[in-house]
Amino acid sequence: MKLLLKSLQSYCLAPAALATLLTLSPVPVLVGEAMAESFPEKPVTLMIGFRAGGGMDTTASILIPEIEKALGQPVVKSMQPGGGGAKAASLLKEADPDGYTIALGATSTFAFNPVVIPDKTPYTSADFDYIVGLVGSGEAIMARADAPYDTFQEMIDYAKAGNDLTYSGQTPFDRILIQYLNRKEGINIKHISTKGGSEAIKNILGGHTDLSFTGGNHLKQYQRGEIKFLASLRPERLRDAPDVPSLTELGYPIDFGNVFFIVAPKGTPDDVKAKLAEAVSAARDSDAFGEYMSKTPYFTAPATGDEIVDAIAAQEARNREMMQALSE
């Protein structure tokens, strides 16, 4: 009951914080070193580039009270879903680099969109400062347990034997991936777009498509033996299916390993970044967040800003290689 009251209290604070933000935001903000020492003096806006009520929104909701504790200022969520985080990134690029506007982003937002659809993406990965890593998930290709192939190679061979396959995709990345595989292996996998993990798993369990992307939230079905993983789409193997190789391992230039992290506009003062990194790390390593994480399909990804830059660069390189192969 006490806990409930506490939560009500913090919940009631949110509109107040919103009001403060609304009144404060039109005031021109001084950017400079002098200001950085006193950072933060007012609420910080955290943009979420994903759907309200989805995994990242929930994760942020658990994280925010902890960040507020460490930062001493309210953190206000701003939902900006669209384009796999692209909308939030586009808005973030235009924001003042003062640390008061930050975003929760994913590797692919910065390594995929600018490389694969450059004319539709108003930013590149160089437009941002990367603060600190939060969580990762288990991207993979899945099939129904009774599919006539058990590994990625067997699936390719099966397709090469003249069997057309179907694939439920969830992201623009998927479509390019399938195009690439079709071209490279001379097979025919038909790609349909789905709205997300629930529609994809329905297509797999109902036998409507042979293959599907999974963002990592079908662990339960895997453990129950209803589905199998054919390959990890991360550069490394899946935490929960260590026997399944990754496509990188199998020699494909494919890397869809997402890490979710905090990102700020380019030019944010170093000590502001340091303060943010410290506060977010403290929140990420808190007991409350640890308890939450132990119950989700995500895993903690304590990457530093530089490590995130490297991961994005590596993924960009593989995406370029894949696009190159496609354009040949």
Place this chain on the structure above:
Amino acid sequence: MSDLATAFFEAFSFFNILMIFAGVMLGIIVGAIPGLSAPMAIAIAVPLTFYMDPLTALAFLISVNKGGTFGGAISGILLNTPGSPEAAATTLDGYPLAKKGQPIRALRAALFASNGGDFFSDLVLILVAAPLALFALKLGPVEIGALVVVALAFVSELLAKSPSKGLIAVGFGLLVASVGADPTMAIPRMTFGSIDLQGGVPLMSVGIGILALSEVLVQLERRFRRTRTIEDKPLEFGKSSDDRFTRKDLRRIAPTIGRSAVIGTVVGALPGLGTTLAAFLGYSAARRSSKTPESFGKGNIEGVAGAEAANSAVVGANLIPLLALGIPGNIAAALLVGAFIIHGIVPGPWLFEEQPVLIYGLFISMVFATCMNLIVGNLFLRYFAMVLRIPAYITFPSIVFLCVVGSYINEQSLFAVGITLVFGIVGYLMRQFGIPVVPFIIGLILGPMLEHSLSQTYVLTDASLAGLLDYPVALALYLLALIIILRPLVMRRRPSGGGEDNGEIV
């Protein structure tokens, strides 16, 4: 058996009952306020439930959802400003009833229908969730696409009064819904370079503007132009003997409730279709089976009941795919998944073995929440109707304020508020030119569904009609759609058909 006893014990704990009551109240209020909606309230409340035990958390959120579907009917019936698209169908006959001086009768019909539909879908969930879910699993993208076409054909008769204007409205709705990243390639279209439009036009904000805000503008204009006429007097309630919901009324709407409850349950069991579609299907079905279809749109309680029972039945039924397969059926169910996950529970059929107490407790709480909804609704009905006594100079500014706030909360961006204001004016102009608003909403909601499914069908059938032969169920559904569309044309040829349709859809 001891699990069941424990579940009873936990479901009837004081705190659980309190939170169900709070949830139902919150849902009704949020649902009744134009601009706010139950899914919005659930999204905000999910993190809050981190601090409750799992059963109470889920019971609370489901209660919000249940209260919300009835609450949506209140503002639609009393003020003609449905707070969410799903209540638009209820308004078609609810508001004319209120204007006739029967707001209490309409509200009570909505309350009984809402809880009747809800109760039926709870029972289906509890008794036959697994087989129904397995059946739903058999319907793939191609069949779902065909089903959406059947639904469109079925509700097309809502355009009956003026097919050309209705089609203009549907087309306009489709156009607005197609702004943003396209569903297959995710390439932005019709965004005119706007970053804000990349994610599409926020549909809820459009709905709030078109349905609620435009009505305020219409009323305002009426006030400006005319001196006070009889029509402008505040609506009365509870005065005339007509404004009573009688046993006879209940008998009259019972078959409609039953029919719509089945429709809503089936729609809810199929992932991805949603409450708005169910409401319009339920309304259309009631109108089609009525002996006096021409009385629909002019204040027929069967219309109110048909829409309400159907959209409420979705609430229980959308847990069918969630609990039987682990697949959330719509936004509200997806939000519930968040609440499950926060408590370390992955929802799915495995819960029946792993967490029997939670599942039984949840079922008991759901039925209990339905009863609570009925009781609370009944007790406070007259007080809700008192909204009509509030002078217009308070009501209308409040609605405008709530529309703006609701739109902001939903999207958390001022851009969404702008969209609401723009579509408030668009809706006003549409009404001025006699272009019905409801078909616009149908296009807006069903358009993306249709495009999504058809693009999938296109790939799976290799874009050939012959490819459709592999999908006999879908083929049969397309034929059914054709029959639904062509039937009135064939019937009209007969002299005795009496096919003149005067249904008035505003």
